[in-house]
Amino acid sequence: MDEAGFYLLPMVVRTYALRGHTPVLRVKLTHDRLSAIGGITQQGRIFMQMQERAYKAEDVVRFLRLLVRKISGKLLVVWDGSPIHRADVIKAFLSSQQGKRVHLERLPGYAPRVESARTGVEPAQTPRTQEPVLSGSGSPGAGAGAGQGTPSPSANHPSAQFRLCS
Numbered sequence: 001m002d003e004a005g006f007y008l009l010p011m012v013v014r015t016y017a018l019r020g021h022t023p024v025l026r027v028k029l030t031h032d033r034l035s036a037i038g039g040i041t042q043q044g045r046i047f048m049q050m051q052e053r054a055y056k057a058e059d060v061v062r063f064l065r066l067l068v069r070k071i072s073g074k075l076l077v078v079w080d081g082s083p084i085h086r087a088d089v090i091k092a093f094l095s096s097q098q099g100k101r102v103h104l105e106r107l108p109g110y111a112p113r114v115e116s117a118r119t120g121v122e123p124a125q126t127p128r129t130q131e132p133v134l135s136g137s138g139s140p141g142a143g144a145g146a147g148q149g150t151p152s153p154s155a156n157h158p159s160a161q162f163r164l165c166s
Helices: 057-070 088-095 112-119
Strands: 002-007 033-040 046-051 075-079 102-106
Touching: 033 057, 046 057, 057 075, 057 088, 057 102, 088 102
Parallel strands: 075 102
Antiparallel strands: 002 033, 033 046
16 A cells, blocks of 8 residues: 655656757646555455545545455555554554454565665665574574574664565
């Protein structure tokens, strides 16, 4: 689930004019905008709402209520760390009977591996390991119990929460 805002001004990338004459485009400047919120299910169903003002926490709760009405069973909502997601009205909804079906997961603020997979540009500081490294037991499968041990700082790095897929 995510929100997005669109500023409704024309985008000009290239225009033409006589050589030596700067092109002047006359456009009525407005503050018109369109905000959208949407989510997608594992089955590929898309839910979306739009409005002409920025989304606030109350609007997010209204969308969550729509999802609870339209989708049966438990809901896993994955979203970013936007301040509107931490508002009191959202906490109140989640503690209500209707909100008990909703489980929230927050994306990390910065995930270099995800960014590099999306853009193709790898950050200079990105660790080169594919899996989180556990200290104490030597490897994730070694020792008294698989996966026991204290996570190293690289395992706590936001990028360690994602597995790179090819």
